[in-house]
Amino acid sequence: MTLALPERSMSVEPIFYKVSDAERVLRLSRTVIYGLIRTGRLRTVKEGRARLIPASAIHEYAALLEREAGEKK
Incomplete structure (x- = not known):
């Protein structure tokens, strides 16, 4: 008898991101990410x-960003 293993290919969003991961997700540089952190x-x-x-x-x-874009119209 064989047991079926659950698929691990399901995409699950992480709860926390490292700065390097946030760079990829936001498509911003490390410097910009730390600037955003510093300014709150x-x-x-x-x-x-x-x-x-x-997340x-x-x-x-x-x-x-969406709110700010809407205010500038």
């Missing part, structure tokens, strides 16, 4: 020495 436009958390960006913070930043 991109929220982060620390776990030990690691600086992590919650919710990336969504909040995208919503902020």
Whole structure:
């Protein structure tokens, strides 16, 4: 008898992103990401020495950009 293993190819969004991952997701440079963190436009958390960006913070930043774009019209 063989057991079927669950497929691992399902895409699951991470809960936290490393800065290097956020660079790819947001398509921004490391310098820009740290600038956004420094100015408070991109929220982060620390776990030990690691600086992590919650997925919710990336969504909040995208919503902020959309609001700002709407205000400029």
